[in-house]
Amino acid sequence: MARVNLTLERDAYEKLTRYAKRSGAPTAALARLLVLESLDRREADERKRRLAADYVAGRADARELLKDLENGQLESLGHEER
Numbered sequence: 001m002a003r004v005n006l007t008l009e010r011d012a013y014e015k016l017t018r019y020a021k022r023s024g025a026p027t028a029a030l031a032r033l034l035v036l037e038s039l040d041r042r043e044a045d046e047r048k049r050r051l052a053a054d055y056v057a058g059r060a061d062a063r064e065l066l067k068d069l070e071n072g073q074l075e076s077l078g079h080e081e082r
Contacts, residue, residue: 006031
C-alpha cells in the first residue's frame with residue numbers, strides 16, 4: 001500500500017471527521033474509501049462520455065451498448081461540474 005500526504009481545507013477536514021465519527025470508521029479509512037469511490041465514478045462517467053461520442057459518430061456497436069444507459073444519464077453527460 002502506498003502512502004499519500006493529503007492537505008485538506010478546514011471545512012473539508014471537518015466534514016470528513018464528522019462523517020467518520022458518525023459512521024464509526026477511522027478518518028483515514030473513510031478518506032481512502034471516498035477517494036476510491038470518486039475515482040470509480042469518474043472512470044464510469046468517462047466511459048459513458050466515450051460511448052455517447054461513439055454513438056453520435058455512428059459506431060456500429062454503440063447502439064447495442066447504449067441499451068443499458070437511461071436517457072437521463074446521456075443527457076446529463078458533459079453538464080456535470082468538477
